Amino acid sequence: MRIVLLGAPGSGKGTQAQRLVERAGIPQISTGDLLRAAVARGTELGRQAREAMDGGRLVEDSLVLGMIRERLGEPDTRRGFILDGFPRNLAQAHALERLLEALQQPLDAVVQFEVDYRELVRRISGRRTCADCGRVFNMLTSPPAASESCPKTGAPHRLTQRPDDNEATVAERLRVYDEKTRPLIDFYRARGLLRVIDAAGDVNEVTRRLAQALGAPLRAPRGAKRRARKGAGARPTHHKPTRKRAVRQSPGKLARRKRAVARKVRAVGRGKSPRATPAGRGLKGRPR
Ligand code: ADP
Secondary structure (H helix, E strand, C coil): CEEEEEECCCCCHHHHHHHHHHHHCCCEEEHHHHHHHHHHHCCHHHHHHHHHHHHCCCCCHHHHHHHHHHHHCCHHHCCCEEEECCCCCHHHHHHHHHHHHHCCCCCCEEEEEECCHHHHHHHHHHEEEECCCCCEEECCCECCCCCCCCCCCCCCCCEECCCCCCHHHHHHHHHHHHHHHCHHHHHHHHCCCEEEEECCCCHHHHHHHHHHHHCHHHCCCCCHHHHHHHCCCCCCCCCCCCHHHHHHCCHHHHHHHHHHHHHHHHHHHCCCCCCCCCCCCCCCCCCC
């Protein structure tokens, strides 16, 4: 299943995407997380992205698209993916459409998370992330339990606030969402892909609405319920190929497929596909 989660900052896309990863066994691709990782590693991309992120503006399309092309070329996306925070403007949406067309992997659904402005601000101000395991909490609605420890360190979670979660930057991010991202609702509605859910209220209730909006593929994978009963939780299954699949996909075949995908991705990047135009032209160059 290939889906896009669309919604304002603080609408809960990231939290629900993490739950989807467990239920559907497909990876979450968050451009925000990828960019923050690049900033933390001090790469050239991170250096170029940092100023826009700190100001609550969008990072340049060419940087984000390069990152997405690379990520969608990785083999764990073959069974599907959850795009979280991408696309964020019309140029990115058109570029994604062309890329997925070339890969013959069209989107199955786009889910729009509806939450009102005041609730968004409230949620963002309470948001904290564990610096070690990356899990996101909300001090107002879902703080870590007193007895809970970080799976990475075994110690209590080290909670940090994102540098762009301050008042001024949040206001700018919400403004940018309205101006650049909201038009994607009509873009995907016109393609018959849009599903809208009420993302206010209890987090489990939102998970239920999301599952309902997406339909059957979201039922927990085989064995997940049994593992959950045993206390192991519904672990992601995407890195655990069945014996049958492991036999069918020899290393040579996998490598050939990976090279073919990389070729297609490069071709799209160079504008070689029949319908492709150079991606990442910036916000002004509205693609066809
Ligand atoms: P949120 O949805 O809460 O704003 P994200 O983690 O998705 O948080 O994004 C954080 C920041 O990263 C954004 O404010 C923006 O600067 C940058 N960013 C993330 N995704 C994109 C994207 N698709 N295009 C441009 N900039 C992005």
